[in-house]
Amino acid sequence: MSNCLQDQQLPNFSCSVVSLSILDLSDNYFQGPIPSSFSNLTCITFLDLSNNNLNNSIPSSLFNFSHLTSLFLNDNNFSGQIPNISHKSNTLEELDLSNNNIRGELLSTLSNLQLSYLDLSSNELSGQIPSSLFDLTQLSYLDLSSNELSGQIPSSLFDLSQLSNLDLSSNKLSGQIPSSLFDLTQLSYLDLSYNNLEGPLPNKITGLSNLTALFLHDNLVNGTIPSWCLSLQSLLNLDLSYNYFTGQLTTISSYSLETLNLDNNKLHGDIPESIFNLVNITYLLLSSNSFSGFVKFSLLFELPNLRFLDLSKNTQISLNCESNANYTLSRLWALDLSHIDLTEFPKLSGQVPDLRFLDMSNNKLGGRVPNWLFEINRVRHLEDNWDENEGFE
Numbered sequence: 001m002s003n004c005l006q007d008q009q010l011p012n013f014s015c016s017v018v019s020l021s022i023l024d025l026s027d028n029y030f031q032g033p034i035p036s037s038f039s040n041l042t043c044i045t046f047l048d049l050s051n052n053n054l055n056n057s058i059p060s061s062l063f064n065f066s067h068l069t070s071l072f073l074n075d076n077n078f079s080g081q082i083p084n085i086s087h088k089s090n091t092l093e094e095l096d097l098s099n100n101n102i103r104g105e106l107l108s109t110l111s112n113l114q115l116s117y118l119d120l121s122s123n124e125l126s127g128q129i130p131s132s133l134f135d136l137t138q139l140s141y142l143d144l145s146s147n148e149l150s151g152q153i154p155s156s157l158f159d160l161s162q163l164s165n166l167d168l169s170s171n172k173l174s175g176q177i178p179s180s181l182f183d184l185t186q187l188s189y190l191d192l193s194y195n196n197l198e199g200p201l202p203n204k205i206t207g208l209s210n211l212t213a214l215f216l217h218d219n220l221v222n223g224t225i226p227s228w229c230l231s232l233q234s235l236l237n238l239d240l241s242y243n244y245f246t247g248q249l250t251t252i253s254s255y256s257l258e259t260l261n262l263d264n265n266k267l268h269g270d271i272p273e274s275i276f277n278l279v280n281i282t283y284l285l286l287s288s289n290s291f292s293g294f295v296k297f298s299l300l301f302e303l304p305n306l307r308f309l310d311l312s313k314n315t316q317i318s319l320n321c322e323s324n325a326n327y328t329l330s331r332l333w334a335l336d337l338s339h340i341d342l343t344e345f346p347k348l349s350g351q352v353p354d355l356r357f358l359d360m361s362n363n364k365l366g367g368r369v370p371n372w373l374f375e376i377n378r379v380r381h382l383e384d385n386w387d388e389n390e391g392f393e
């Protein structure tokens, strides 16, 4: 009975419905607490109360069923703590408490379960991640993002050989990223962004061959970007921005990449030409580093899907603006070439139909303003203050 009821009060369940095993009351308008009569649902295997406006604490009786495998209480207004979980409830495989106001520490009693799916994101959980959480060896999906968790990521993570999705972003985690994390073989999504993680990444890893997304941005990670990081064969999205990475970029051979963000690091040396072999790249952001060397502007025309290019604030780059190629950057939408000591206008002969934002401020441009600038009719922004709010999706 998902998304179909007008009632504001959850129904009571008497002993006569003990055989009910699947109950879906999600996406309705239920308010108030879960009534104690729910403990009469002794045969329940699947309970979904998500996306209502239920409140108060989550009753510990919900973790006392002998057959429950899936419990979805996400997107409500539950408060209080996660109840202590008895050994009895070890049938639970999927638990989603995300988007509530649940406080307190992550209890080690969670490891009494057989969870493969655990989502506790967007709550107010605090304290450390107990290493016992990683006794959940069946876990394939773990999302603890957007909480107040602190301390280090436990290194016992390597026990999670089934893990395919790990999101610990937007917490207060610190210390080094345990190297065992990079040896997980099934991982396809890894997000550790918006924490205080530090230290270098390991040079050699044995896992991550199925990784499609790697988000480490907005941390304190330093050292060089190891070559494995730029050669993962399944990777679509890589964001290492706002860290302290140093050194030069190695050849990029993650040809599947669709977004690459290395903004705001301390990288130097050439922008490797292999970057222009990333045929599916849409977002290429290299701003605010110390890249140097020669970049052939015409190589960009070999990136047919490019929508957003930011090379700004790399004052050592020399852009070779010559181009005789008959190109079409049909999808280019934003181009930021500001603060790079550009001395000549790039040759764009007008086949950039989607271009809406162009910033070439703070350069050393001279001579005639080329005609193409006046022919691009959709450009809205040509000033020296890039409007972040208007300019970025």
Ligand SMILES: *[C@@H]1O[C@H](CO)[C@@H](O)[C@H](O)[C@H]1NC(C)=O
Binding pocket: 009, 010, 011, 012, 035
């Ligand atoms: C469920 O039972 C409680 C206590 O008897 C009562 O207050 C509440 O109104 C009942 N809920 C419904 C929907 O009848």
Ligand SMILES: *[C@@H]1O[C@H](CO)[C@@H](O)[C@H](O)[C@H]1NC(C)=O
Binding pocket: 031, 032, 033, 055, 056
């Ligand atoms: C729970 O929701 C009910 C109905 O909206 C409200 O009357 C009650 O004050 C709420 N309780 C808490 C603790 O927020």
Ligand SMILES: *[C@@H]1O[C@H](CO)[C@@H](O)[C@H](O)[C@H]1NC(C)=O
Binding pocket: 013, 014, 015, 016, 036, 037, 038, 039, 040
């Ligand atoms: C379970 O159902 C019975 C009626 O069959 C009712 O009397 C009892 O209050 C219910 N249990 C709870 C905890 O509400």
Ligand SMILES: *[C@@H]1O[C@H](CO)[C@@H](O)[C@H](O)[C@H]1NC(C)=O
Binding pocket: 039, 060, 061, 064
């Ligand atoms: C859990 O179930 C046991 C009996 O199986 C009962 O004694 C206990 O009170 C229940 N606990 C909760 C929190 O409902």
Ligand SMILES: *[C@@H]1O[C@H](CO)[C@@H](O)[C@H](O)[C@H]1NC(C)=O
Binding pocket: 053, 055, 077, 079, 101
């Ligand atoms: C959720 O509960 C808090 C109190 O715990 C209350 O301030 C807030 O208004 C509630 N939100 C909704 C959408 O009812």
Ligand SMILES: *[C@@H]1O[C@H](CO)[C@@H](O)[C@H](O)[C@H]1NC(C)=O
Binding pocket: 081, 082, 083, 084
């Ligand atoms: C869980 O159990 C511990 C120790 O038995 C206790 O200190 C704590 O308050 C309990 N937490 C909850 C939410 O019941």
Ligand SMILES: *[C@@H]1O[C@H](CO)[C@@H](O)[C@H](O)[C@H]1NC(C)=O
Binding pocket: 185, 186, 209, 210
């Ligand atoms: C990668 O994923 C594919 C299918 O999604 C799977 O068959 C393969 O075993 C995975 N490889 C590794 C090393 O986990």
Ligand SMILES: *[C@@H]1O[C@H](CO)[C@@H](O)[C@H](O)[C@H]1NC(C)=O
Binding pocket: 198, 199, 200, 222, 223, 224
């Ligand atoms: C990285 O940062 C740590 C402190 O977090 C420091 O001890 C170490 O020397 C730094 N390494 C490099 C290569 O900068």
Ligand SMILES: *[C@@H]1O[C@H](CO)[C@@H](O)[C@H](O)[C@H]1NC(C)=O
Binding pocket: 255, 256, 257, 279, 280
């Ligand atoms: C580019 O994207 C297309 C369409 O999604 C896909 O078929 C192709 O394999 C991708 N190319 C690379 C090098 O990953």
Ligand SMILES: *[C@@H]1O[C@H](CO)[C@@H](O)[C@H](O)[C@H]1NC(C)=O
Binding pocket: 326, 327, 328
């Ligand atoms: C460039 O290519 C377009 C089609 O993509 C064609 O219409 C145009 O004539 C070409 N221009 C030159 C100078 O070759």
